[in-house]
Amino acid sequence: MQYSIGIDIGGTNSVMGIVDKMGNILFEAELITKDYEHLEGFVDASYDELFPQIVKLGKNNFKGIGIGAPNGNYYNGTIEFAPNLRWKGVLPLAKLFSDKFGLETTVTNDANAAAIGEMMHGAAKGMNDFIMVTLGTGVGSGFVANGKMIYGHDGFAGELGHVIAVRDGRLCGCGRKGCLETYTSATGIVRTANEFLETKSTSSLLRSVANITSKDIYDAAVQGDFLALEIFQFTGKILGQSLADAVAITSPEAIILFGGLAQAGKYIFEPTHKYMEENLLKIYQGKVKLLPSELRESDAAILGAASLIWNADKVLV
Amino acid sequence: MQYSIGIDIGGTNSVMGIVDKMGNILFEAELITKDYEHLEGFVDASYDELFPQIVKLGKNNFKGIGIGAPNGNYYNGTIEFAPNLRWKGVLPLAKLFSDKFGLETTVTNDANAAAIGEMMHGAAKGMNDFIMVTLGTGVGSGFVANGKMIYGHDGFAGELGHVIAVRDGRLCGCGRKGCLETYTSATGIVRTANEFLETKSTSSLLRSVANITSKDIYDAAVQGDFLALEIFQFTGKILGQSLADAVAITSPEAIILFGGLAQAGKYIFEPTHKYMEENLLKIYQGKVKLLPSELRESDAAILGAASLIWNADKVLV
Numbered sequence: 233m234q235y236s237i238g239i240d241i242g243g244t245n246s247v248m249g250i251v252d253k254m255g256n257i258l259f260e261a262e263l264i265t266k267d268y269e270h271l272e273g274f275v276d277a278s279y280d281e282l283f284p285q286i287v288k289l290g291k292n293n294f295k296g297i298g299i300g301a302p303n304g305n306y307y308n309g310t311i312e313f314a315p316n317l318r319w320k321g322v323l324p325l326a327k328l329f330s331d332k333f334g335l336e337t338t339v340t341n342d343a344n345a346a347a348i349g350e351m352m353h354g355a356a357k358g359m360n361d362f363i364m365v366t367l368g369t370g371v372g373s374g375f376v377a378n379g380k381m382i383y384g385h386d387g388f389a390g391e392l393g394h395v396i397a398v399r400d401g402r403l404c405g406c407g408r409k410g411c412l413e414t415y416t417s418a419t420g421i422v423r424t425a426n427e428f429l430e431t432k433s434t435s436s437l438l439r440s441v442a443n444i445t446s447k448d449i450y451d452a453a454v455q456g457d458f459l460a461l462e463i464f465q466f467t468g469k470i471l472g473q474s475l476a477d478a479v480a481i482t483s484p485e486a487i488i489l490f491g492g493l494a495q496a497g498k499y500i501f502e503p504t505h506k507y508m509e510e511n512l513l514k515i516y517q518g519k520v521k522l523l524p525s526e527l528r529e530s531d532a533a534i535l536g537a538a539s540l541i542w543n544a545d546k547v548l549v
Numbered sequence: 550m551q552y553s554i555g556i557d558i559g560g561t562n563s564v565m566g567i568v569d570k571m572g573n574i575l576f577e578a579e580l581i582t583k584d585y586e587h588l589e590g591f592v593d594a595s596y597d598e599l600f601p602q603i604v605k606l607g608k609n610n611f612k613g614i615g616i617g618a619p620n621g622n623y624y625n626g627t628i629e630f631a632p633n634l635r636w637k638g639v640l641p642l643a644k645l646f647s648d649k650f651g652l653e654t655t656v657t658n659d660a661n662a663a664a665i666g667e668m669m670h671g672a673a674k675g676m677n678d679f680i681m682v683t684l685g686t687g688v689g690s691g692f693v694a695n696g697k698m699i700y701g702h703d704g705f706a707g708e709l710g711h712v713i714a715v716r717d718g719r720l721c722g723c724g725r726k727g728c729l730e731t732y733t734s735a736t737g738i739v740r741t742a743n744e745f746l747e748t749k750s751t752s753s754l755l756r757s758v759a760n761i762t763s764k765d766i767y768d769a770a771v772q773g774d775f776l777a778l779e780i781f782q783f784t785g786k787i788l789g790q791s792l793a794d795a796v797a798i799t800s801p802e803a804i805i806l807f808g809g810l811a812q813a814g815k816y817i818f819e820p821t822h823k824y825m826e827e828n829l830l831k832i833y834q835g836k837v838k839l840l841p842s843e844l845r846e847s848d849a850a851i852l853g854a855a856s857l858i859w860n861a862d863k864v865l866v
Binding site: 303312313360361375377378380382383384385386387388389390391392394395396398399406407408473476477478480481482483484485511513514515516519520 | 620629630677678692694695697699700701702703704705706707708709711712713715716723724725790793794795797798799800801802828830831832833836837
């Protein structure tokens with residue numbers, strides 16, 4: 233049996249695991265990312281977690297390490313200026329891991345890793361053309377065309393979260409205005425809720441909640457709360473409009489929604505699908521499936537990163 | 550020597566030629582597209598023009614026929630519901646040509662054909678990731694990623710002219726509002742001129758022109774006409790904004806502008822580049838070249854279509 237290692241580096245937590253080619257996760261570990269002042273310390277801690285298991289399964293059976301990381305660059309194997317990490321500048325992530333472990337290491341961003349995981353084990357199995365959209369704290373995406381991940385010229389393709397959904401709209405963490413992720417991420421929908429509560433007089437269950445989360449909005453919607461439903465309509469409209477524009481570029485077979493906000497099910501899927509269809513150029517109407525991810529949220533990060541190794545066209549040493 | 554045939558079907562005229570692998574056009578002919586009530590008659594007329602030349606060069610030396618056509622579908626070899634052609638519905642274009650000529654025939658839309666021509670003989674030589682944007686009567690585009698044309702799931706990818714540049718903006722021929730091509734095509738810039746002339750009181754050389762064309766706006770700009778320069782600024786701003794969004798999806802090495810409006814040179818390139826840079830996510834800034842096509846306007850259509858044959862991953866018979 234051959235194995236690969238999948239590591240998902242997040243701003244808060246990082247998860248890692250050993251995965252076989254069928255997508256079974258044989259071992260899992262977690263680190264608190266921000267406990268590590270330097271990337272080198274994080275690499276050492278990962279080694280301490282994983283290496284005993286690698287030895288147990290036989291190091292020769294390991295094909296490599298796949299890492300999904302914010303601003304992970306596929307071509308250089310680097311993390312570059314990731315705003316949510318303590319580790320600043322351009323960091324040779326792949327090199328540090330491959331030197332320490334003696335295993336080939338491939339890096340990409342987390343949404344691309346999720347897309348590859350979905351293609352190997354999830355809702356995009358057998359598809360050559362699809363878009364993966366992650367609706368988490370931010371909005372990420374991975375575009376696959378002709379059966380291959382689009383990394384782009386510089387390794388940073390697929391930033392759907394930063395297309396301008398509303399010209400001169402909400403201020404984004406990236407310094408620009410109106411980015412899709414300021415509206416359709418878990419944090420974006422909370423901004424919408426707070427705006428609606430302030431500008432509308434509709435009564436709502438949300439009025440009695442302090443520090444509203446996206447989960448609160450979902451819970452209110454499930455109870456039929458009119459304002460919560462309106463918040464989902466608004467969010468789905470903006471997401472659907474931006475997806476319609478993305479379809480005009482790559483014309484995918486499906487768009488797969490993943491992440492916290494996607495778990496709101498019909499409350500987000502129905503308006504998103506409706507407004508996507510309304511905004512599609514006629515030749516695309518009725519053709520593009522809008523699907524939920526088929527990977528378990530907890531597994532997806534590790535599976536996706538590990539899949540990089542099976543899928544990699546180019547593996548960095 | 551091997552040859553291929555390139556045919557560009559336009560709403561008004563169609564051009565066709567015999568091309569060698571170096572990109573030399575050895576023979577050229579033109580037909581008035583709208584003279585032919587049925588596609589079959591057009592195929593016969595093309596045969597009459599081309600076949601004597603094919604015989605002269607030796608039919609066995611011909612590798613196939615490439616056709617760029619409005620709403621041309623790469624996968625099916627069809628034209629599907631092309632609004633600018635007399636021939637309605639779904640038409641088996643590749644089959645009719647291959648049956649008549651006894652040569653393999655590949656079809657795509659005109660902007661994709663131009664992109665392939667540019668990749669083989671023009672400004673995109675050696676590039677794996679670029680976007681071709683044609684600014685003609687409409688706005689077309691071809692996206693290349695990982696060295697391959699993105700045809701999408703249905704063969705219709707790359708409709709950048711129909712991303713929504715201005716939400717609830719100008720009515721487009723496609724029935725929707727605010728499409729990029731209503732602003733940044735040769736016809737779009739004329740709409741802008743007429744709007745500006747009506748809503749602004751600035752004096753302008755254009756005020757004395759009846760039935761303004763994009764060429765008139767260019768001529769006025771060359772003479773330093775303030776309103777004409779403002780029209781180009783406005784057009785470049787909208788184009789630059791939409792290009793910045795497209796970069797966030799495929800992260801190309803270059804964007805190549807082609808077609809009538811691109812010939813306005815610095816008047817369109819400078820504002821487009823400025824506003825594209827201003828609207829790019831930081832990681833893409835200063836990385837994406839904005840280039841003019843290196844194909845002669847008159848050759849590009851034939852060369853691009855012929856290039857389909859050398860480049861085709863899949864050739865329809």
